[in-house]
Amino acid sequence: MNSGQAMVLQVDRLRKSFGSVVAVDGISFDVAQGEVFTIIGPNGAGKTTTLEMIEGMQKPDDGTITILGDSWSSRARSIKMRIGVQPQSSALFDLLTVEENLDVFASFYERQRPVEEIMRLINLTDHRDKRVKTLSGGQKQRLAIGLAMVNDPEIIFLDEPTTGLDPQARRNIWDIVLKLKELGKTTILTTHYMEEAEKLSDRVCIVDQGKIIAIDTPKALIGRLTKEREIHLTFTGGAAQAAEAEGIARTTEAVTSVSRDGEHLIVCSTRPEQTLYRLFGYTTEQEVQVEQVSIREMSLEDVFIAFTGKEWRD
Amino acid sequence: MNKHGKQFAKLFSTHFKMTFREKQVWFWSIFYPVLLMVIFMIIFGGGSSDSFSAKIALVEPQGNPLSQGLKQSFEQVDVFTIMDDQPVSQDQAESWLKDKEIDAVIVLPASVTDTEVGLLMNKESQNSTSAQAINGILNNMVLQANLMGQNAEDQLHVTADYISSGSEKLEYTDFILTGMIALAISQAGLFGMVGMVEMRRNGLLKRLMMTPVSMRLFGISNMAVRFILSAIQIVLLGLIGVVAFKANLDINLLSLLFIFIVGTLSFAGFGFMIAA
Numbered sequence: 400m401n402s403g404q405a406m407v408l409q410v411d412r413l414r415k416s417f418g419s420v421v422a423v424d425g426i427s428f429d430v431a432q433g434e435v436f437t438i439i440g441p442n443g444a445g446k447t448t449t450l451e452m453i454e455g456m457q458k459p460d461d462g463t464i465t466i467l468g469d470s471w472s473s474r475a476r477s478i479k480m481r482i483g484v485q486p487q488s489s490a491l492f493d494l495l496t497v498e499e500n501l502d503v504f505a506s507f508y509e510r511q512r513p514v515e516e517i518m519r520l521i522n523l524t525d526h527r528d529k530r531v532k533t534l535s536g537g538q539k540q541r542l543a544i545g546l547a548m549v550n551d552p553e554i555i556f557l558d559e560p561t562t563g564l565d566p567q568a569r570r571n572i573w574d575i576v577l578k579l580k581e582l583g584k585t586t587i588l589t590t591h592y593m594e595e596a597e598k599l600s601d602r603v604c605i606v607d608q609g610k611i612i613a614i615d616t617p618k619a620l621i622g623r624l625t626k627e628r629e630i631h632l633t634f635t636g637g638a639a640q641a642a643e644a645e646g647i648a649r650t651t652e653a654v655t656s657v658s659r660d661g662e663h664l665i666v667c668s669t670r671p672e673q674t675l676y677r678l679f680g681y682t683t684e685q686e687v688q689v690e691q692v693s694i695r696e697m698s699l700e701d702v703f704i705a706f707t708g709k710e711w712r713d
Numbered sequence: 714m715n716k717h718g719k720q721f722a723k724l725f726s727t728h729f730k731m732t733f734r735e736k737q738v739w740f741w742s743i744f745y746p747v748l749l750m751v752i753f754m755i756i757f758g759g760g761s762s763d764s765f766s767a768k769i770a771l772v773e774p775q776g777n778p779l780s781q782g783l784k785q786s787f788e789q790v791d792v793f794t795i796m797d798d799q800p801v802s803q804d805q806a807e808s809w810l811k812d813k814e815i816d817a818v819i820v821l822p823a824s825v826t827d828t829e830v831g832l833l834m835n836k837e838s839q840n841s842t843s844a845q846a847i848n849g850i851l852n853n854m855v856l857q858a859n860l861m862g863q864n865a866e867d868q869l870h871v872t873a874d875y876i877s878s879g880s881e882k883l884e885y886t887d888f889i890l891t892g893m894i895a896l897a898i899s900q901a902g903l904f905g906m907v908g909m910v911e912m913r914r915n916g917l918l919k920r921l922m923m924t925p926v927s928m929r930l931f932g933i934s935n936m937a938v939r940f941i942l943s944a945i946q947i948v949l950l951g952l953i954g955v956v957a958f959k960a961n962l963d964i965n966l967l968s969l970l971f972i973f974i975v976g977t978l979s980f981a982g983f984g985f986m987i988a989a
Contacts, residue, residue, distance in 0.1 A: 454923060479925040486923070490916035492727060494734040499727070506723040507926040530734075 405432045407554055407585050408453065413462035415448055422448040424609035425462070430554075435576065435586045437596040439699070440606035446589040447487060449606070450558050453587070454484050467553060480509060483547035487558040489539045493531040497523050497542055500531060501549055508550035521545040521575060537568025544575055554585045561595060573599060593699040605703060612706045621697045624705050627655060628671040629695040632664045632678070635688040644678060644687070651677045662690075717930065724926075724934035731908065732938050742901045742942055743949065750893040750950055754958045757885050766792050767816040767847050770809055772831075773800035780821035783830070786854060787819065793850075810835055817847045830855055887961050890954035897946035898973065902980020905939045909984040936981045943977050 408430040415423040423445045430436045438446045451457045453464055455471045455478065464471065469478050492500050501514045518524045521541040531539060540560055547555050557576070561569040569592075576599050579586050590596055596603045597617045604614040613620055634640040641662045648657045653670040668674040671694055682689055703709070732738055771787060773780050784800065787793055796806075796815055806818040813835060820831030832851055834844050912918050921931065947969075954960040 456919065456923065476925050479923065484920075484923045486916060486920055488916040490920035492731060492917070494731050495727065499730065503723050503727045504924065506720050507924045 406430065407432050407467055408587070409463075409465040410449075410453065411463045411465075413449060413452060413464070414460045415445075415452060415457065416460060421609050423452070423459075426606070426609070426611055427462075428604055428611070428614060430585060430587060433580075433583050433585055434601045435580050435588065435599055436602050436604065437600035438587070438589045438604045438606055439591065439593065439596045439703075441591060444606045445609040446591075446606055447558055450556055450587070450589055454482070454556055455479070480550065481553050483550060483552035483555045485543045485547040485555070485557045485560060487562070489543040491531045491539065491542060491546070496528050496530050497534070497545075498527040500542060501545060504546045505549040510550050512548060512551035514549070517545045517548055520548070520578060522571065535568075537564050537571060540564060540568070540572060541575065544572070548579075552584070554587065555579060557586065557588045559589050559591070561590065561592065569595070593703065597699050603699065605699075605706065607703075607707050607709075613702065617699060620699060620702045624697050624701060626669050627667055628669075628697070630666045630668060630671055630674060630678075631691070631693045631695065632666070632689055633691040634662045634664070635690045637662045640687050643685075644681065647681045648674070648678060717927070720927070721930050721934055724931055725937055728935045728938040729941075732905075732942060735908075738904055738942070742897065742904055742946060746893050746897040746900060746946060746950060747953060749896070750889060750954065751957075753889045753893075754886055754954070754960075757889065766794060767843055768794045768796060768814070769817045769819055769847070770796045770806040770815050771800040772803045772806050772818060772820045774803070774820070774823040777822070777825050779825045779827075780823075783821050783854075783858065786858070790850065790854070792846075807833065816843050819851065886954065886958050890950065890958075890960040893950050893954075894947050895972075895976070897950060898943050898976040899980060901939060901942045901946060902977055902983070904942075905935065905981055906984030906987060909935070910987055932985060936978065939977055939981050940974075943973060947973065 406429045410429070411427050413423055413426045414421075426445070426449055428436075438449060440446050448457065452459045453466065455475060466478055467481055471478060492503065495503070497518065498514060501517055505511045505514060515524075518527055521544060523538060523541060523545065526534065526538060531542065534542065544555075544557060544560060547557070560576075561572050564572065573595065576586060576588065580599075588596075588599065600617060602615060603617050603620060605612040605620075613623075615623075632641075632644065634644065638659075638661050641659055641664050644664055645657055645659050648654055648664070648666045651668075651674055654666055654668045654674055656667045658665045666674060666678075675692075675694075679689075681687075769787070771784060773784065788795065796809065800821070803818075803820065806815070809815045810818050810833060816834065818831075818833040820829075820833065822829060830851065832848065834847065909918075922928065
């Protein structure tokens, strides 16, 4: 994957246990320059522990981490200068204003990105003089991401940046991540929202019980699943027309199953285009009106279920 | 060096804002010690004075040269304040005594030949120091009068003087003032401790460790703000104590400075120990 690009992060057979609980059990992956890499998994899968080991906050029991060509044991300060971290708990100076927070954090680094520019990027320019205490959850989270960008880092780590936020606030965070991508930053992100991983990432790493289950682009992961798609049709003419269409669908090639609920018809097909062509041929001929048509795309959720055999719980 | 200086200035201003924007700090570190001191000063400071004094009433059943002479000598005794500045009736005097408006009633001799000088005091306070003092003073005065009456001079007399071990006379207000300053220093230290524990709890310390910031500079700048807070407390309490309550700020400055630094550092140290 991305063989032409330089690897900015290499994680090799990482292992960490707390007492008898194995939190991370032999995780290995590489991240290329400019990639948005998402580690996804249910709560307690080992996402945060993995991330904290990479960020230098926890010592792995076993395995190696090479980050921007350096290792934590030899060049910790140099690594800290070049990475940006947003931890899960948004830790901020809550009696300081947005601008003051950014200012203090910027003073820690040799290299800095202008505070003005960061406030624009995280869309907090209007709230620059507001104390953190008075900000909303989403605004705090954006500031925490802003703090991870003050040194114009080469790699940014975002640990569950959208957990606990409302849909609008989540979308705002997504915008920031996409802007970071435009800036060519390498972003490593954890989440337990499948939708988010699908939307933002170049590559997704699915983790469960401390092990990597699958690692690939969202598209490829979904592609690895069966090609079968669900087609949903709703008929204006009611149950009778739907029943007739059901008969047609059953005799169509590549259809694996058909079910009907009143005027609503669900057809599963391994070649959905062909199936739809056949069905629409029939409706045009009979002048039957179709109210709604949809094809449900497979999501990473289906991937998770397919790979682990478990239900996905948000 | 310059880089460290700049970082220190930023961290210092951060701690400064974090401390002085916290309303609790204003209340517990500034308002509370001042309030406590004012209350203590008012309650305990008022009664203390350098000398003993007592309120008495004189009863003169019948004017005569002897009673006149004694009356004059009572008026000359500074420690006695005579109610109404003149003799009153026995009934009036006794009712004052019952109400504890006065400490004692002195009944002057009714005639030149009468040898009795009556002393009435409240039964409930018969064991108090003031009762004993009044008794002593009165006995002494009668003895003097006796000697004078016999034209004899006393051969011996006792001169008593008390030497204080302090550099000057120490009053209760002085103790309150120094006590409050000590309390304020520990209070400020304690508060810094709470702030540090809070930073640890909400993950801010951990977050800072993810940055290349020098945690040593962070600690030093925190202590610098702590020193400022303590200095404000000392100056404020000292001023209020001296100006409003006339307390003596009779403190060895060098030892105050020593206690101030050691006190502030040790409380800040506790904070770091708990937070670490």
